Amino acid sequence: MTDTALDYQGLGERLAAVQSGIADACGAAGRDPADVSLIVVTKFHPAALVSALAELGVQDVGENRHQEAQAKAAELAALDLRWHFIGQLQTKKARQAAQYAAAIHSIDRERLVDALATAEVAQPIDAFVQVNLTDDPGRGGADPADIERIAERVLATDTLRLRGLMAVAPLPEEEAAEAAFARLRGYADELLRLAPEATALSAGMTHDYREAIAAGATHLRIGSAITGKRPDPR
Numbered sequence: 389m390t391d392t393a394l395d396y397q398g399l400g401e402r403l404a405a406v407q408s409g410i411a412d413a414c415g416a417a418g419r420d421p422a423d424v425s426l427i428v429v430t431k432f433h434p435a436a437l438v439s440a441l442a443e444l445g446v447q448d449v450g451e452n453r454h455q456e457a458q459a460k461a462a463e464l465a466a467l468d469l470r471w472h473f474i475g476q477l478q479t480k481k482a483r484q485a486a487q488y489a490a491a492i493h494s495i496d497r498e499r500l501v502d503a504l505a506t507a508e509v510a511q512p513i514d515a516f517v518q519v520n521l522t523d524d525p526g527r528g529g530a531d532p533a534d535i536e537r538i539a540e541r542v543l544a545t546d547t548l549r550l551r552g553l554m555a556v557a558p559l560p561e562e563e564a565a566e567a568a569f570a571r572l573r574g575y576a577d578e579l580l581r582l583a584p585e586a587t588a589l590s591a592g593m594t595h596d597y598r599e600a601i602a603a604g605a606t607h608l609r610i611g612s613a614i615t616g617k618r619p620d621p622r
């Protein structure tokens with residue numbers, strides 16, 4: 389395993405720096421860091437990097453492309469990892485994703501829920517309804533007006549366990565992360581009236597995790613601050 393250590397020099401330091409940044413942001417927000425979990429986003433990076441992260445104690449990793457995630461999960465099946473699917477998921481790939489994903493953060497339409505409802509799973513998959521915080525339907529995520537309907541559909545399945553909402557902040561020039569996450573917090577509070585157990589909030593990436601923690605995020609999806617620059621997608 390010295391190869392991975394050589395290839396990914398600085399990985400441990402960057403991971404520690406982000407962990408201490410999370411602890412500081414929790415301190416500033418008056419929150420317990422134990423209530424915030426870190427998912428390291430490893431998309432486009434080789435399996436060897438995921439394995440180096442596992443050696444550093446990381447258990448939760450995030451991927452946004454089904455084929456890539458499926459291949460890495462198979463290659464690293466011997467490791468104790470939880471795979472979080474965070475990208476747009478085609479309905480016809482949903483049942484396959486359910487084979488390796490412990491969590492799906494990108495539930496954005498009822499048809500996807502229906503496909504996942506028929507998946508064969510050993511235990512229910514953690515499900516986050518993704519909300520689009522922009523006016524651009526191409527960004528991914530459900531229109532806020534559809535959250536409740538999708539959530540009800542999730543609640544009606546045996547294969548999914550509704551955890552809460554997920555969102556990606558708009559670009560900084562479109563809207564400040566604080567304002568976008570405040571709206572997200574509002575949607576999350578509305579969802580709690582329908583589903584009191586759906587207390588999780590998946591928000592916060594490399595550039596906005598502090599604002600996300602201030603807004604109550606429980607699941608951070610952080611990539612480049614830890615992994616370094618991403619290779620180009622293949």
Ligand SMILES: *Cc1c(COP(=O)(O)O)cnc(C)c1O
Pocket residue numbers: 429431452474475556593594595609610611612613
């Ligand atoms: C890539 C990605 C992330 C991580 O982004 P970084 O800016 O590298 O931290 C988080 N969430 C989603 C949905 C992503 O696609």
